[in-house]
Amino acid sequence: MAVGNLAQIHKLPAPETDDALMARLKLGDGGAFAELLDRHTSAVAGFSYRMTGSAAEADDIAQETFLRLWRGRERWEPRAQVRTWLLRVAHNLCIDRFRRREVVTNEFPDLPDGRPSAAAEVQRRQVERIVNEAVAALPDRQRAALGLVYYEGLSNIEAAQVLDVSIDALESLLARGRRSLRQNLSTVHPHLGEE
């Protein structure tokens, strides 16, 4: 039985690469677009939320980002990874919104997580709020670097491509961001500010 299951698992086709999906999308395949949406919408919306502090703004930016991919699909050149391209577009859209001053960056409303409320829950939410506010208070580029590498799990090479900086510059942004966070969060954890 177990051997049979293993055989079945081995017969499963390997998931299509993003490049293969983009090749299908160029031909107008809506199924390929749906698969790319499933794979990358959370990263784009999550990063946009980290940047803007607003769920509604994050959703709008994610929609605009994917519509740009859809509309420009025939011109797609496989020079960049799809995820890197999407996050770069989302980052630019965030910066555009900052320039138009449409965004308040320290809203960060509580996100529903389905856990029961209790005294510990109240304390947890307080810590969440303080952390969110500390992240939101970082300069845009430090927040973007942290969002890409820490929260969205991009490699240093990918994150540097998204932000259009060298890897040394990315590391500098990350180190300065984390240093600021250690200082600003020392009220939550007294030993955090120590070097």
Next chain:
Amino acid sequence: MKLRARQILKAYGANPARWPRGERAVVQEALSQDLPTVASQRRAATLDALLDAAPRYRASPALIARIRAAAESSPGAGGRRTPRALSREVWRETLAALFRGPVMRPASALAGAVALGVLVGALWAPAEDANAMAAEFVTLAFGHDFQVEGANE
């Protein structure tokens, strides 16, 4: 090596999965030999734990459905259109909208019926009346000063 290991911990945090792939062994080696590097990792882990407290926003199925619907209803031609092609498309859509409209639909049907009636009438008219009909048509259209050759023979 130790200095680079501490730089990596300060930039990327305590989790090896976030360290640059090619330098993970360097950090692991420093951690096995150098107490200040171990202390640096402990501090990084404390900050990581706090950062993990911040909830991550994830796309809802409703958002994914919204984006799919928006893509399906967008023009989505993809390729860059030339101004001439764009102009043709605007005209085509404008005319189509006009003839789809509630006002132009009966008007276009009436015009079609009139044209069909004229054609059928001309085909069924007796041959000897053809010149007279042509003269009458020209008179109606252009006035009495205009003559058709052979109409009064």
